[in-house]
Amino acid sequence: MNPLDRLWGSFPAFLMARRNVARAKTRSALAVAVILIGVVAIGAIGAGGVAFQASQFETLGSIGADVQVFAGEDNENGYLTAADVGRIDRVSGQAEIVPLKQESADVVRGGSTAGSATLYGVEEPSALYEVREGSIPANWRKGVLVGSTLADRYDLRPGSKVTLRRTVTEDGETVRRTEEYRVTAVLAQGGQADIANPNEAFVLPPGEFDDDAFAQVIVRSEDATAANETAMEIKRTFNGRRELVSVFERGDIAEQIDEAFRLINLFLVGIGAISLVVAGVSIANVMLMSAIERREEIGVLRAVGYQKLDIVRIMLAEATLLGVVGSLLGGAVTLGVVAVINDALLGDPFAFPAGSLQYVAAGMVFGVIASLLAGIYPAWTAARERPVEALRG
Amino acid sequence: MAGSEDMGADDTDADEGTTRPVIAGHDVVKEYVTGGETVRALRGIDFRVDPGEFVAIVGPSGSGKSTLLNMLGLLDVPTSGLVELNGVDVETFGDAERTRKRKETIGFVFQSFHLIPTLTAVENVEVPRLLDRTPRKTRETATDLLERMGLGDRVAHYPDELSGGQKQRVAIARALVNEPRLLLADEPTGNLDRDTGDQILAEFDAITDEGVAVVTVTHDDYVAQSADRVVNLIDGTVREDEEAVTG
Numbered sequence: 001m002n003p004l005d006r007l008w009g010s011f012p013a014f015l016m017a018r019r020n021v022a023r024a025k026t027r028s029a030l031a032v033a034v035i036l037i038g039v040v041a042i043g044a045i046g047a048g049g050v051a052f053q054a055s056q057f058e059t060l061g062s063i064g065a066d067v068q069v070f071a072g073e074d075n076e077n078g079y080l081t082a083a084d085v086g087r088i089d090r091v092s093g094q095a096e097i098v099p100l101k102q103e104s105a106d107v108v109r110g111g112s113t114a115g116s117a118t119l120y121g122v123e124e125p126s127a128l129y130e131v132r133e134g135s136i137p138a139n140w141r142k143g144v145l146v147g148s149t150l151a152d153r154y155d156l157r158p159g160s161k162v163t164l165r166r167t168v169t170e171d172g173e174t175v176r177r178t179e180e181y182r183v184t185a186v187l188a189q190g191g192q193a194d195i196a197n198p199n200e201a202f203v204l205p206p207g208e209f210d211d212d213a214f215a216q217v218i219v220r221s222e223d224a225t226a227a228n229e230t231a232m233e234i235k236r237t238f239n240g241r242r243e244l245v246s247v248f249e250r251g252d253i254a255e256q257i258d259e260a261f262r263l264i265n266l267f268l269v270g271i272g273a274i275s276l277v278v279a280g281v282s283i284a285n286v287m288l289m290s291a292i293e294r295r296e297e298i299g300v301l302r303a304v305g306y307q308k309l310d311i312v313r314i315m316l317a318e319a320t321l322l323g324v325v326g327s328l329l330g331g332a333v334t335l336g337v338v339a340v341i342n343d344a345l346l347g348d349p350f351a352f353p354a355g356s357l358q359y360v361a362a363g364m365v366f367g368v369i370a371s372l373l374a375g376i377y378p379a380w381t382a383a384r385e386r387p388v389e390a391l392r393g
Numbered sequence: 394m395a396g397s398e399d400m401g402a403d404d405t406d407a408d409e410g411t412t413r414p415v416i417a418g419h420d421v422v423k424e425y426v427t428g429g430e431t432v433r434a435l436r437g438i439d440f441r442v443d444p445g446e447f448v449a450i451v452g453p454s455g456s457g458k459s460t461l462l463n464m465l466g467l468l469d470v471p472t473s474g475l476v477e478l479n480g481v482d483v484e485t486f487g488d489a490e491r492t493r494k495r496k497e498t499i500g501f502v503f504q505s506f507h508l509i510p511t512l513t514a515v516e517n518v519e520v521p522r523l524l525d526r527t528p529r530k531t532r533e534t535a536t537d538l539l540e541r542m543g544l545g546d547r548v549a550h551y552p553d554e555l556s557g558g559q560k561q562r563v564a565i566a567r568a569l570v571n572e573p574r575l576l577l578a579d580e581p582t583g584n585l586d587r588d589t590g591d592q593i594l595a596e597f598d599a600i601t602d603e604g605v606a607v608v609t610v611t612h613d614d615y616v617a618q619s620a621d622r623v624v625n626l627i628d629g630t631v632r633e634d635e636e637a638v639t640g
Contacts (some may be wrong), residue, residue, distance in 0.1 A: 012523040019511035300507045303468060304521040305496020305571070307489055388468045391503065 013310075017318035020290065021325075028322060031286040035326025036333060038276035039367040043334030045272040046359025047352070048341040049265035054353040055345040056261070065227040066195055067219040069234055072243035080214040080245070084238075088217050091237050092230050095221045098127050100196055101206055102215035107154065108163040108178060117150055118201040119166065121209040125187075128218070129198050134158030134185035143184035145203035151186040158183055164202065169210060224255070269359065273366065279326075280370040287319050287378035298382050299390025308383040315379030316372060323371025327364040334360045413480060415498070415575045415606045416465055417441035421474035423460050423629075434460040436629040437474065444574060445604045447597055449611055449620035457629040458610045459579070465608055466499055466577050467491045479574075496521060500568030500605075502578035506560040508552040508567075514559075515539060515548040518566045531570070538566035542596065558589030565596055569605075576600060578609040582616055594619045 021028045069088055071079050080088075085099045101121030106113045122128060125136050125145055132148060134157075144164075146156045156162055165178045187198045195218050219234075221227035231247045238245040291298070298311055306314075338356060339349035346353070423435040434457045442448055442465070450458050463469040464476060467483055476483045478494060486494060508517045516523075518535035525531060539548050542562040552560055561581065568576055578597075582590035594616065597607045601621075609616060617623050625632045 012526075012528075015516075016509075016511075016523070023511045296507060297509055300501075300503065300509070301520070302492065303466065303495065303501050303503075304567070305492055306524065307492050310524055386468075388463050391468075391507070 011317075013314045013317040014321065016314050017321045020294070020318055021321055024290065024293075027286055027289070031283050031322045032326040032329065034279040034282040035276075035323055035367050035371060036330040038272075038279035038370065039327050039330025039363040040334045040337060041272035041275040041363075042269055042366060043331065043360040043363030044337040044341070046265065046269045046362065047334070047338040047356040049261070049268055050353045050356040050359065051338070051341050051345045051351075053261040053265070054351075057257075065221045065223045065225075067221065067227050067231045067234070068195060068248040069217045069219065070215070070246045070248065072239065072246045074242035075244045077213075080217060082212045082214075084245070085214055085217055087237060088219065088234060091233050092219045092221075095219050095226070095230055096127065098122065098124065098218040098220070099206075099214045100216050100218060101209040101213060102196075103166065103209070105167075105202070106165040107150075108165050109154065113165070114154070117147075117164075119164070119209075120196055120198070120201055120203045121206040122196075122203055123206055125203050127220075128196060129190070129203065130188040131185045132188040134183070136185050140205050141207060142182075142205060144181035145185045145187055145198070146183050147187050147198040147201045147203075148189040149199040150202070151183075156183050156186065158185055162202070272363075276363075276366050276370045279367070280374040283319055283322060283371045283374035284378060286322070287315060287375050288381070290318065291315065291378045291382035294382075295385065295390045298385065299387045302385075302387035303391060311383035312376075312379040315382055316375045319371045319375025319379070320368065323368040326371070327367035330367055331360055331364045334363060412443050414441040414443050414477075415479065417477050418464065418471070419475045419477075421464065421471045421476060423457070423464065423469065424472045434629055435464070435471070438626075438629070438631050440465075440624065440631070442575065442606045442608055444606055445601050446606045447601045447619070447621045448606070448608045448624060449617040449622070450608065450624045450626055451611060451617050452626035456626045458626050460629075461626065462577055462579060462608070462610050465575070466501060467495050496571055498574050500571065500573035500576045502561070502564050502568050502576065502581050504579040504583055506552070506557075506564045508560055508563060510552050513549050513551055514544060514555065514563045517552065517563055518570050520567060521571050534570055535566070538569055539563070542566050543592075556589075557584050558586075558592065561585060561589070561593060562596070565593070569600070574605060576605055576607045578607065580611055580613075581609055582611070582613050587615075590615065 069080070071077060080099075085097070089097050099122075101119075103119050105117055105119050107115050107117055125140070129145065131145075133151075136145065137143070144162060146162070150156065154162065160183050161180050162183060163178060163180045165176060167174060168177050169175075181202075181204070187203070190197045190199055196216075219227070219230055221230050227249060231249050234245065234247050301311060301314075302308075338352065338360065342351050342356075343349040418438065418440045420437045420439065421435055422433065422437050425432045425434060438461070440461070450461060452458050460469065464471060467478065467486075470476070470484060478498065483491065483494075509520065512520065515532065515535045518538055519531050522531045522534075536545075536548060539545060539562075542565065544559060544562055544566070547555060547559060547563075552563070555563065561584075565576075565578075565581075568578075576597075581593050581597075585593065590613070597609070598619070601607055609620070611617060
């Protein structure tokens with residue numbers, strides 16, 4: 001008796017199941033194929049959804065644990081003062097704060113207005129932005145940083161000059177002032193959801209702006225929980241009856257987007273799961289046919305001393321075997337499909353995002369469970385028959 | 394069969410000095426309802442099978458032979474009357490218990506062999522013990538039995554690679570693998586030529602010598618003539634007249 005025979009001898013139900021599966025090859029192959037499709041449907045839709053979500057977050061930009069503080073509707077200034085910024089800094093504790101000035105300007109080319117752009121005034125641009133070309137001087141007092149879209153539009157590079165016409169207040173009077181700036185760096189493209197998105201903006205040293213007028217303060221916390229605590233603390237400090245500041249928690253949005261993606265994914269996986277239900281029905285059908293075909297054989301087994309539950313076990317082993325084979329093949333195919341999706345959406349076939357492989361595993365597990373469940377009724381039907389009737393043919 | 398040579402002696406009742414039957418029936422009635430009509434397949438018969446006995450049940454079609462064989466094989470229970478296996482009323486057994494008794498006590502040889510086509514000869518012989526989780530011992534017993542049946546060179550063959558006689562001998566080996574006390578054979582020579590039939594009958598002789606009771610249903614006079622005792626069943630009753638009706 002060779003070792004393989006001995007191994008099968010230890011699992012007699014599976015020995016019989018394996019032989020029976022091999023007996024009706026085409027039928028078994030079709031049943032396996034149906035399971036395979038179901039597993040691929042669940043796995044590929046789920047893992048593909050995760051890849052899609054990851055790719056969307058890449059475009060949206062990092063939505064971290066940021067809190068944005070603006071002037072509230074009851075704030076008479078309409079902006080945050082240096083004193084406000086100081087208080088926010090104190091309240092925020094360890095968290096890094098980035099005060100941001102903001103106004104708009106016209107881009108002047110060849111003496112006439114070529115378009116408009118946003119101007120940001122930031123003390124430490126490296127806290128917010130990454131550089132594509134050039135560099136931000138350590139002691140940043142002059143020069144301008146250009147967003148990638150504007151740089152491409154106006155063909156600006158580090159060293160080139162740009163003329164901006166701004167509206168400023170001088171001695172209580174509003175005047176138009178045209179100034180030329182030298183570009184020190186072109187910023188990397190930011191995501192759509194980035195705070196103070198630089199793509200269509202120029203970034204200037206805060207000294208170029210009126211003192212004491214900040215459009216917003218960004219508070220960068222460790223995580224969403226810390227961000228939430230900071231937001232509450234800021235509101236408590238500033239807002240009594242009047243809303244002097246409005247606080248915008250980015251964590252909330254991140255959570256909402258996450259939740260939306262999760263629901264959409266769940267819905268899609270649900271649709272995929274229907275195909276496994278269909279697979280289950282198909283397995284049930286295969287098993288019923290098998291039970292009917294082998295009626296006499298099962299009668300013989302019952303006659304020679306197999307209990308009803310033994311018959312159930314043999315039939316379930318058969319259904320499980322179909323499910324396991326289908327799920328293993330399905331899992332392999334799914335990994336291939338997901339690799340293609342990853343390549344298309346994330347640019348790397350093996351960049352499986354977190355949770356991606358869980359869907360593949362879940363598809364496989366459901367494949368086996370669906371087969372097992374589908375086998376129960378045919379197995380019980382086969383086991384229940386009286387051996388006398390079955391042997392009569 | 395190893396260890397079963399003195400089976401007959403074991404069953405001797407010391408007090409009365411008589412042999413206890415393997416299976417016995419008293420006033421056994423079996424009725425079926427088919428198409429709203431009640432058919433009395435057995436009309437109150439008595440029977441007993443002693444260890445080592447070769448009994449042939451003969452009778453025309455529809456006389457109740459198969460019903461009786463099913464009763465002996467615990468595949469069916471009587472409508473009324475008493476069937477005792479080793480002195481115990483089979484009515485007291487539930488389905489699981491009856492199935493276990495079948496496995497322990499009774500070997501079946503079916504009319505059309507009923508071998509499992511996906512299993513080899515030796516695996517078919519192993520079938521009744523396949524779930525016992527003693528693969529090595531079962532394999533040894535099964536191989537021994539096949540060698541004894543002259544099929545030592547056919548152990549790895551599938552049923553469709555065997556002749557009718559070979560299949561029947563595999564079926565007999567399967568019936569013996571659990572060392573039964575009672576072997577039931579339905580038309581064991583039905584599809585076989587005379588030579589092969591002779592081999593089967595010789596086999597039955599050898600089995601009965603070991604104390605195993607053999608009960609066969611047959612249309613074949615030749616088989617009936619080899620039996621120790623012939624039970625002539627007509628219309629569900631045992632006819633005591635000497636001449637067997639085998640048509």
